[in-house]
Amino acid sequence: MRRVLVSLGIGASLIASHACSPGPALPLALAAVRNAADRVRALLDRGAAADERDTGGITPLMWAARSDAVDAMAVLLDAGADPNARDARHRWTPLLHAIHRRQVAAVRLLLDRGADPNLAAGRLTPLMMAADDPDPSNVRALLAHGADPHVLGPGGTTALAQAVSGGAFTDLTDRPLFGGCRVETVRALLAHDATLRLPDTFAGRQALWWARFNGCEEVVRLVEGLAGRGKS
Numbered sequence: 001m002r003r004v005l006v007s008l009g010i011g012a013s014l015i016a017s018h019a020c021s022p023g024p025a026l027p028l029a030l031a032a033v034r035n036a037a038d039r040v041r042a043l044l045d046r047g048a049a050a051d052e053r054d055t056g057g058i059t060p061l062m063w064a065a066r067s068d069a070v071d072a073m074a075v076l077l078d079a080g081a082d083p084n085a086r087d088a089r090h091r092w093t094p095l096l097h098a099i100h101r102r103q104v105a106a107v108r109l110l111l112d113r114g115a116d117p118n119l120a121a122g123r124l125t126p127l128m129m130a131a132d133d134p135d136p137s138n139v140r141a142l143l144a145h146g147a148d149p150h151v152l153g154p155g156g157t158t159a160l161a162q163a164v165s166g167g168a169f170t171d172l173t174d175r176p177l178f179g180g181c182r183v184e185t186v187r188a189l190l191a192h193d194a195t196l197r198l199p200d201t202f203a204g205r206q207a208l209w210w211a212r213f214n215g216c217e218e219v220v221r222l223v224e225g226l227a228g229r230g231k232s
Contacts, residue, residue: 132167
């Protein structure tokens, strides 16, 4: 059964990889991705719009956030780029783009400069997306800026459920589909709010199943018996 699931996951990943957006094409976005802050500043001085959009509705700030290009991001934000703008395809903000690429410095800069830590896309909050990362840095930054860990997302998931499952089958673009052990991320969520429990939902029950499937004994130990009790 495990081999079948893995094969399906690899196939889905390959299909999805062809559906990913191409790289930036507009000069401002190209300079931003390269973290060429002086070039970004020069283009803005010549009249380029800080929030100009390409055919996918992606702004230079979003492209820069995906690349952790914080110097260029700072220039764009100083020029009025919207930290809460949404792209046309996924309705993702620059913060979600940065989290998706696991860019810690970009996430911190965006949060410090006004990005909304609770602005969701299709009920998927930034914290839920960050919770499938084995590095808890972005989870901690979001929580410190007021992210709500109790929000219910698609299928009744929560940030804790995402962390426990390792994000299994929740990202069909460019991340593994079978989760993994996110011990430190689970610890970070529980340390922030001791009332957190796995929700009594399909997503909550599946989260424990995936933790066991991946052999995450420490994660299971941390949350065993919590599903369906107390707050979600």
